[in-house]
Amino acid sequence: MPAIPTVRRRVLGAELRALREESGHTADEMARRLGWHQTKVSRIENGRSGVRVHELESLLDLYGVTDPEAREGLVGLARDSKARMWWKPYSDVLTQRYASYIALETEASAKRSFETTLLPGLLQTPDYARAVIKALAPETKPDAVDALVSVRLARQSATLRRASPLRLQSVVDEAALRRTTGGSHVMTKQLHHLLEASEEPNVTVQVLPFASGGHLGMLGSFGILHFPIRSDLDIVYTESYVSSMQFERRSDFATYSRMFDTLSASALDEAQSRNLISCVVKDLQ
Numbered sequence: 222m223p224a225i226p227t228v229r230r231r232v233l234g235a236e237l238r239a240l241r242e243e244s245g246h247t248a249d250e251m252a253r254r255l256g257w258h259q260t261k262v263s264r265i266e267n268g269r270s271g272v273r274v275h276e277l278e279s280l281l282d283l284y285g286v287t288d289p290e291a292r293e294g295l296v297g298l299a300r301d302s303k304a305r306m307w308w309k310p311y312s313d314v315l316t317q318r319y320a321s322y323i324a325l326e327t328e329a330s331a332k333r334s335f336e337t338t339l340l341p342g343l344l345q346t347p348d349y350a351r352a353v354i355k356a357l358a359p360e361t362k363p364d365a366v367d368a369l370v371s372v373r374l375a376r377q378s379a380t381l382r383r384a385s386p387l388r389l390q391s392v393v394d395e396a397a398l399r400r401t402t403g404g405s406h407v408m409t410k411q412l413h414h415l416l417e418a419s420e421e422p423n424v425t426v427q428v429l430p431f432a433s434g435g436h437l438g439m440l441g442s443f444g445i446l447h448f449p450i451r452s453d454l455d456i457v458y459t460e461s462y463v464s465s466m467q468f469e470r471r472s473d474f475a476t477y478s479r480m481f482d483t484l485s486a487s488a489l490d491e492a493q494s495r496n497l498i499s500c501v502v503k504d505l506q
Contacts, residue, residue: 229298229328230268230271230298231267231268231454232298232454233265233268233272233295233298233299234265234266234267234268235266235268235454236295236298237265237266237272237277237280237284237295238266240280240281240284240286241262241266241280241284243284244283244284244285246283248262248263248266249262251280251283254283255276255279255280255283262280271299272299273299274296274299274300277295277296277299278292278296281295306323306324306327307327307375307379308320308323308324308327308372308375311368311369311371311372311375313368314365314368314369314372315372318460318464318465321467322458322460322465323372323376325446325456325458326376326380326387326446327376327379327380328448329380329387329446329447329448330385330387330388330447330448330449331387331388331389331390331446331447332380332387332388332389332390332444332445332446332447333390333391333444333445333447333481334389334390334391334392334442334443334444334445335391335392335393335394335438335442335443335444335480335481335484336391336392336393336394336397336442337394337396337397337438337439337441337442338394338396338397338400338442339353339397339402339442340393340397340398340411340415341389341391341393342373342376343376343377343380343381343387343389344377344389344391344414344415344418344424344426345373345411345414346407346410346411346414347370347373347374348403348407348410348411349402349403349407349408349410349411350369350370350373350374351366351370351403352402352403352404352407353402353403354366354369354370356402357462381421381423381424386423387423388423389423389424389425390424390425390427390485391424391425391426391427392427392428392429392438392481392484392485392488393426393427393428393429394428394429394438395428395429395430395431395497396431398412398428398497398498398501399501401505405505405506408505409502409505409506412498412501412502412505413502415498416495416498416499416502419491419494419495419498425491426491426494426495426498427485427488427489427490427491427494428488428489428493428494428497428498429484429487429488429489430488430489430497433487433488436483436484436487437480437483437484438480438484441459441461442459442460443457443458443459443477443480443481444457444458444459445457445458445474445477445478445481446458454469455474456468456469456474457473457474457477
């Protein structure tokens with residue numbers, strides 16, 4: 222599996238890009254001076270490639286960075302970006318795009334998501350997750366399904382149960398509640414779990430009811446990840462059956478942020494949402 226751009230690698234790349242621009246040099250010029258491939262500096266600055274410590278030291282020398290504290294901070298980022306991540310044992314069942322998303326989600330401080338037909342992955346029960354995986358990829362072998370369910374649960378632990386838990390705000394279309402994925406028994410347990418999770422201080426669940434009519438999210442689900450180090454690294458993530466897209470431009474981010482705010486304002490508040498979820502549970506019984 223190719224290298225995955227973790228947040229620390231993206232932070233390091235952004236810092237190096239700023240230093241290069243301040244020095245008045247182009248990426249191609251720096252690559253030539255160091256005898257690198259012409260795209261290497263750009264890939265490092267975009268977070269697509271890691272950088273060895275001795276390579277980083279060479280760049281910092283060329284950029285005139287002499288402050289020991291500043292150099293050590295950047296070297297620390299380079300070392301941390303190579304740290305082994307918890308999902309590595311599952312590499313044989315993870316696609317590149319899924320692993321890339323996990324890397325970002327694990328380091329995010331907050332997530333806002335809008336869901337159209339599925340309940341949020343971070344709030345799924347094992348049985349519901351299994352039913353979703355089988356529905357989306359019916360050809361998946363049982364062992365791989367088990368591994369993917371384990372990944373889903375590990376994602377939850379790595380975000381919602383860590384020392385400083387992720388702040389999760391999800392707006393869920395009523396359709397996701399009404400679709401009995403896995404059957405009524407599985408769905409009932411899932412909705413009970415959703416109710417319990419919505420009581421956690423770092424989790425907010427709102428339901429966008431059918432009665433609200435047409436809305437901005439009808440074209441599909443999306444997630445917005447926020448990071449604690451630099452706000453300019455916040456991203457929007459969308460996914461389809463065959464591809465995924467990651468939006469980093471500030472204009473795109475602003476558009477999706479406004480969309481989410483509009484959807485949240487149109488949705489039921491937390492108490493009303495719990496009442497509707499409870500009503501759906503009763504309908505299943």
